[in-house]
Amino acid sequence: MRIEREDPRTPDVAGLLGEHLADMFAESPPESVHALDLHALARPEIAFWTARDDTGALLGCGALKHLDDLSGELKSMRTATASRGRGVGAALLARLVEEARHRGYRHLYLETGTQDFFAPARRLYLRSGFEETGPFADYRLDPHSAYFRLDLQPS
DSSP: OEEEEOOTTSHHHHHHHHHHHHHHHHHSOGGGOOOOOHHHHTSTTEEEEEEEOTTOOEEEEEEEEEEETTEEEEEEEEEOGGGTTSSHHHHHHHHHHHHHHHTTOSEEEEEEEOSGGGHHHHHHHHHTTOEEEOOOTTOOOOTTEEEEEEEOOOO
């Protein structure tokens, strides 16, 4: 598996992100959907990665958003349906945590849903050392959102 920086507007990535947004709106009320669209994911404060197999097939994606000098936020974590259960999410998460440490962040945050659909993601984050926390940045308390924080040691 190769995990590399990539433009989220690449056609197959855009397709995966379209599925991601569709699922977010299917599972959560519109006011509780915090997923970013392609244009927002291409902004300078966001670094976007993909995971691909040896043939170049897209396995998943994730992004790291700069919040401030000491913290970042995970965005758009998504594993392609056919690739679930193969460690893609864990590999992407490890790469994004590594990048956050490299940047000198002390904290890495994320928001995900509270519905059953999001349970595998919440388990992954808890297994990876994230702890539940309250809203951060511009988020507000929302019964459809779960907030997590990972405290980082500089590399």
